[in-house]
Amino acid sequence: MSTDWDVVVVGAGIAGLTAARACAERDLRVVAHDALAPGGQLINLGALADWPGPPTTGPDLMGALLTDVMDRGVEIAYGEVTGLRADPLTVEAAEGPVTTRAVVVATGRRPGRLDVPGADAWEGRGLSHCATCDGPLHAGREVVVVGDDEWTAREALELAGIAKRVTLVGAAPGWSASSTRRLAEAVEVRTGTVTALEGDGTLGAVRLADGEVLDASGVFVYTHADPRSELLDGLPADAAVWSAGDVTGADRTLLTAAADGLRAGLAVVARLEES
Template structure:
């Protein structure tokens, strides 16, 4: 099952296991069970700390549980955790085997102190880059707290469950049989939803913090670069982010970040956070900015208020809140979001195996999505508003070579249709004839660009008609002492490498402002 190189790496990791445990597999005579058995045999063959039992009786097959001798931890994988979930498997093996988590002691104690019974089920796909964060968080919670149980379920393998629960987006999390959440969630976010007093306690801690020399709002590439450059100047630096990594977390393959031939978004996001935390930077996660109150006088303090109720003060502020997926804004889109309307083809594509889908958008993202989906679904229809596709020529050549892809240009999507439960089709307007055309399908993947996360700044800093923060060559905004960087600004070409440079520039400008203000 595992190649020699992967076995060698896994063997090195398993040397960190300090206490014995067992894997209990529930198998049948299917090919997938045989495949899982091969994987588990490989694992137990690499260490004498793990034993394998194949007498499990779980209703989901193939599946396996990780148990300590005489203790049912409540941690199970239903399916074969390869692809993006292989890391989740490795971490689960280590943590059940006694290797400590890198999460903060405060957060781990918060998990241990949760009262009540929590039975989680997470539906994932092996190609989903957002799913591992959720799976790993809930697995760790199961290891730490006997009241928490978690099963991670491969939605592509257990299609009957997916259909019964009408799951059309991953990760989808159920708690005690009821929907709990969709999309990327880290352990801190999950605990905050369970521990209702956590947000208020965090806000109280933030309110007590001394003013920063520079406060960066946003934890994407621009925010991370700004934090590093500020910290290296020896000034008091803080980063408040809704989720560290930003839009990069939703990016699959990255092949144009100079000096890094190939990586994935979540991996780069972790590297950014680790680099920032190598310096004296106060990182405050799960903080969504709500308003900015500029300093009333030169040398005064700017104030940023957050949705949590917290307020932070700083001599200078760098706005690096990035962007989000642009929506179609047509009838039915919001009603069927997560029920056939999706924005991540890598995450949700496997749930539409053998079905008909549409991709909205003919740029690089849309064409890449159509190419990837064509290998999974029965039929892809790509709709582009313009008269020609805007994607790179090499991508278009690949797209037009696929037999199950239809390209429609000059098409304005006007409505998402559904049966009350899930998507059943869409309507588009032919811009050449003004005729309306209906398509019957089960999924719609929207890939039409990004919108700046600047709504909270309206009326405070000068914005462009597109909602971008207007900046000059130094990253200065219309407010003295307030700078901006990255995809939220008017700087052209929304690229990671450009955002990093702009973040560094804004930070240097903020430092220059500080020394000139003394």
């Protein structure tokens, strides 16, 4: 059966574009959709200390990857994908439905959230999810970072170069040994949970479960960053649809996302070459 595309990738971050490249290398017709602009989390990152090869930044790495995939014939489409249908496999894209032989869903995660009453009201008034984006607003001031994974540690270290003091609060720290060593040099790490945000108009303090109150002009939240996996709901088990990157619930690291994108891309290639 003729289709509009061989492969549709939903989400043009590092996982999605790595999958797109793997498919395009086999001369498949590939389009990568993104609701806003290509880049995902990469465009919000500064220096990438854990990326192999010459020193680079998130935007520079994304620019190189985007140029690479476009040179290989991948088309970039803008707009939100709202649904997937099987038999025939159809993507409900911004420009209308398109048919495809395979789909890779790389839609990432939602921003982190605090399980604290009224936390949403602090968005834009001290509550943030991006150290590179909003860290400069807190230069020379005290901030709190909430989370317990490798991504949280990376963001805390980014803020340590900006803020006067960074306190990292995690219920069950699960970052790597190398991050533990780096954090010990620049960040105060506390085991615990946040129970309240306090301030008059803008954030002024963060209250912990043990009753301590930490002065803070900003709180950077990475807990409960749920996968954006709705597109995968209700699809038959044998559908030619793969997920890649943060949407799988895997550890939030760039290397993990890139490796997962490659895995998904190669799986698509194998499936389509068999059919």
